[in-house]
Amino acid sequence: MTYENYVKSNILQQCGISDMKIGGNTLNERSPGEVKYYQSEYSPYIMNVTRMDSHGGWIASATDLARFIVKIDRSDSKPDLISATLLDNLYFGYKNWYFYGSLP
Numbered sequence: 001m002t003y004e005n006y007v008k009s010n011i012l013q014q015c016g017i018s019d020m021k022i023g024g025n026t027l028n029e030r031s032p033g034e035v036k037y038y039q040s041e042y043s044p045y046i047m048n049v050t051r052m053d054s055h056g057g058w059i060a061s062a063t064d065l066a067r068f069i070v071k072i073d074r075s076d077s078k079p080d081l082i083s084a085t086l087l088d089n090l091y092f093g094y095k096n097w098y099f100y101g102s103l104p
Contacts (some may be wrong), residue, residue, distance in 0.1 A: 003053050003054070004021065004022050004053065007054075008020070008021075011081065012064075012068070014071070014081060015064075015067045015068050015070075015071045015081070016067050017060075017064045017067050017068060019060075019061065019064060020058055020059065020060045020064050021058070021059055022049070022050055022053050022057045022058060022059070023049045023050070023057055023058070023059045024049065024050065025045065025047070025048055025049050025050055026045050027045050031059055033061075034059055072087060074087055074088075
């Protein structure tokens, strides 16, 4: 099973998400409804997005992102996908997400 299919079947489906997918590399591979990316220094379409998969290759709507966040927010209102203890480890002990990298 591919990484993308595993995530769709075992994680996203449990969140009620059916439209997320790994993006393509070129403007011609852009999915319907996907934004067009602009970068003044170079073409963002030279990046190998399909190989990024888990670290920046997913395409999602704001609604699907919200559905996912509800399943990992450690709130008692809805059950999370994994235990709060494990989520705490994934958050490196912080109570929110920290990310210092970026993609153009």
